[in-house]
Amino acid sequence: MTALPVKQRFNLPDGMIYLDGNSLGPLPCAVPGRVASMVGDEWGEHLIKGWNADGWMGQPVAVADRIGRLIGAPKGSVVLGDTLSIKVHQALSAALAMRPGRRVILSDSGNFPTDLYMAEGLIRQLDKGHELRVVDPEAVAGAITEEVAAVMLTHVDYRTGRMHDMDAITKLAHEAGAVMIWDLAHSAGAVPVDVTACKAEFAIGCTYKYLNGGPGAPAFIQVRPDIVDDVEPALSGWLGHDAPFAFEPHYRPASGIERMRVGTPPIIQIAALDEALKVWDDIDINDVRAASIALCETFIAEVEARCPDLTLASPRDAAMRGSQVSFAFEHGYAAMQALIARNVIGDFRSPDIMRFGFTPLYIDEDDVRGAVDVLADVLDRSLWDDPAYRARGRVT
Numbered sequence: 001m002t003a004l005p006v007k008q009r010f011n012l013p014d015g016m017i018y019l020d021g022n023s024l025g026p027l028p029c030a031v032p033g034r035v036a037s038m039v040g041d042e043w044g045e046h047l048i049k050g051w052n053a054d055g056w057m058g059q060p061v062a063v064a065d066r067i068g069r070l071i072g073a074p075k076g077s078v079v080l081g082d083t084l085s086i087k088v089h090q091a092l093s094a095a096l097a098m099r100p101g102r103r104v105i106l107s108d109s110g111n112f113p114t115d116l117y118m119a120e121g122l123i124r125q126l127d128k129g130h131e132l133r134v135v136d137p138e139a140v141a142g143a144i145t146e147e148v149a150a151v152m153l154t155h156v157d158y159r160t161g162r163m164h165d166m167d168a169i170t171k172l173a174h175e176a177g178a179v180m181i182w183d184l185a186h187s188a189g190a191v192p193v194d195v196t197a198c199k200a201e202f203a204i205g206c207t208y209k210y211l212n213g214g215p216g217a218p219a220f221i222q223v224r225p226d227i228v229d230d231v232e233p234a235l236s237g238w239l240g241h242d243a244p245f246a247f248e249p250h251y252r253p254a255s256g257i258e259r260m261r262v263g264t265p266p267i268i269q270i271a272a273l274d275e276a277l278k279v280w281d282d283i284d285i286n287d288v289r290a291a292s293i294a295l296c297e298t299f300i301a302e303v304e305a306r307c308p309d310l311t312l313a314s315p316r317d318a319a320m321r322g323s324q325v326s327f328a329f330e331h332g333y334a335a336m337q338a339l340i341a342r343n344v345i346g347d348f349r350s351p352d353i354m355r356f357g358f359t360p361l362y363i364d365e366d367d368v369r370g371a372v373d374v375l376a377d378v379l380d381r382s383l384w385d386d387p388a389y390r391a392r393g394r395v396t
Contacts, residue, residue: 001282001283001284001287002282002283004283004287004288004291004360004361005291005360005361005362005363005364006279006283006361006362007361007362007364008029009028009029009030009279009361009362010026010027010028010029010212010279010361010362011026011027011028011029012026012362013343015343016343016344016345017343017344017345017363017367017370017371017374018345018362018363019344019345019346019356019357019358019363019367019371020345020346020347020356020357021209021210021212021357021359021362021363022186022190022209022210022322022323022324022355022357022359023209023347023355023357024208024209024215025208025209025210025211025212025213025214025276025359026212026362027212027214028212028275028276028278028279030275030278031214031272031275031276033275034271034272034274034275035268035271035272035275038054038267038268038271039268042054042056043267043268050267056265056267057265059080059265059267059270059271059274060079060080060081060218060261060265060270061076061078061079061080061257061258063080063270063273063274063277064078064079064080064220065078066274066277066278066280067080067188067205067207067211067220067277068222069280070188070189070193070211070280070285071184071187071188071193071194071195071203071205071222072192072193072194072195072196072197073195073196073203073222074196074225076225076256076257077222077223077224077225077228077257078220078221078222078257079220079221079257079258079260079261080207080218080219080220080265080270080273081218081219081239081261081262081263081265081266082218082219082262082263083206083218083219084114084183084185084204084205084206084219085114085117085118086219086235086262087204087205087219087220087221088114088115088118088119088152088181088183088204089118089121089122089234089235090204090221090233090234090235090260090262091152091181091202091204091221092105092118092119092122092150092152092181093122093234093235094202094231094232094233094234095149095150095152095179095181095201095202096122096126096130096149096150097232097234098149098179098201098227098230098231099149099150099177099178099179102146102147102148102149102177102178103128103129103130103131103147103149104130104131104133104145104147104148104149105119105123105130105131105132105133105148105149105150105152106133106135106140106143106144106148106150106151106152106178107119107132107133107134107135107151107152107153108134108135108136108137108139108140108153109134109135109136109137110137110154110157110158110159110160110162111134111152111153111154111183112154112158112183112185115152115154115183116132116134119132119152120132130149133148137157137162137164140153140164140169141168141169141172144169144172144173144176144178145176146176146177148173148176148178149178149179150178150179150180150181151169151173151178151179151180151181152181152183153169153181153182153183154182154183154185154186155182155183155184155186155187155191155193155322156186156187156190156191156322156323156324157186157322158185158186158349159313159326159349159353159355160313160314160315160326160353161186161314161315161321161322161323161324161325161326162314162315162320162321162322163187163191163315163319163320163321163322166182166193166198166200167197167198170182170198170199170200171198174199179201179202180198180199180200180201180202181200181201181202181203181204182195182200182202182203182204183203183204183205184203184204184205185204185205185206185209186209186210186322186323186324187205187322188205188207188209188210188211188220189209189210189211189212189280189285189288190209190210190288190289190292190322190323190359191285191289191292191322191323192285192286192289195222195224199224200224201223201224201227202221202222202223202224203221203222204219204220204221204222205219205220206219206220207219207220207273209357210323210359211273211276211277212276212279213269213272213273213276213277214269214272214273214276216266216269217269217272217273218265218266218269218270218273221257221260222257223257223260225256228256228257228259228260229255229256229259231259231260232253233253233259233260235262236251236253237261237262237263238263239261239262239263239264239265240253240254240258240259240260240261240262241253241254242254242255242259279361283361287360288360288361289323291360292323292358292359292360293318294365295358295360295363295364295365295368296318296321296323296324296325296358297318298365298368298369299325299356299358299368299371299372300312300314300316300325302368302369302372303325303327303372303375306372306375306376307327307372307375307376307379309329309379310327310328310329310354310379311327311328311329312325312326312327312328313326313327313328313353314326314327323357323358323359324355324356324357324358325355325356325358326349326353326354326355326356327353327354327356328352328353328354329352329354330352331384331385332348332352332353332354333348333389333390333392333396334384334385334386334389334390335354335375335378335379335384335389336348336354336396337384337388337389337390338378338383338384338386338389339371339374339375339378341389342374342378343374344370344371344374344375347396348396349396350396356371
């Protein structure tokens with residue numbers, strides 16, 4: 001296996017310390033050439049023939065198998081397409097259909113808001129008396145009762161980096177007769193995950209964070225192979241049909257994971273993602289995890305020693321934390337903008353969270369110490385106290 005980091009595989013601007021790969025991964029160097037070839041040689045020269053000649057139709061499953069390797073999923077059990085919000089809807093609607101006598105969807109306050117919003121919308125659409133029950137992350141285990149149809153959780157909390165025990169929670173869900181859905185948006189490519197071992201029914205996630213697929217890269221859904229042919233797709237799009245080009249008047253779901261396809265796949269973005277995922281061909285996720293823990297521990301120690309105004313918002317125990325560290329600060333938004341202006345890139349999450357992602361593929365200890373140097377300077381000299389840094393953009 002290749003030693004970390006592998007910075008030369010990424011297009012990183014000179015002088016930038018990029019600690020926001022947990023929000024948008026950087027551009028892998030090989031991606032522009034691959035996209036140019038897809039656009040010019042495949043789309044440009046082959047036009048519609050590309051669906052067959054270049055294998056476009058099969059790419060949502062073929063490329064998804066690269067993700068499957070990183071999350072412990074069997075070959076052919078993952079498919080790409082659409083957005084994560086759509087994949088939440090697919091998984092949750094299928095889960096509720098699998099437990100028609102139950103009415104509770106259990107989630108926690110650390111779940112990403114879109115997951116909760118999609119659940120609320122689905123409840124209104126079904127109009128069968130379902131309830132979204134949201135508890136504190138620490139209370140999830142005790143809230144899994146026989147009322148619960150589906151447990152839907154984000155594995156790593158997007159604000160704090162707190163990480164659920166996937167095996168333990170899934171076991172409790174199954175003992176109570178509930179269906180388990182894991183959102184791996186902040187896990188895939190960051191921490192070791194084994195969906196086969198934990199036996200969760202569904203896993204979903206995005207590919208533009210730690211997998212570096214680019215803005216708007218397609219989401220993925222994984223379905224446990226032994227149940228997939230019994231799953232009822234609520235979004236019965238034509239590419240999830242068993243024979244799309246038979247143009248039958250009524251929907252008939254495809255076998256296997258193909259039934260979780262909906263509409264036309266975004267071929268240009270899948271080409272970018274396919275090339276980006278090649279970065280992982282000689283990388284062991286366990287090595288990434290070990291390096292991530294070391295970087296996060298160094299960052300926490302240095303920040304706490306030099307920046308007393310910040311309060312650690314992430315779990316102190318590395319085993320309970322994903323590949324990010326969050327600190328709370330009353331003026332967190334302005335302080336983050338001051339950091340960004342000085343080429344240390346993190347992000348902010350309301351109400352007061354300064355969030356820093358650590359991706360050992362392109363971050364090393366020198367980057368961590370350099371980032372803390374800048375952070376300490378911003379705080380020591382109150383450089384954040386500038387009206388320009390208080391003006392909020394649409395994306396924080």
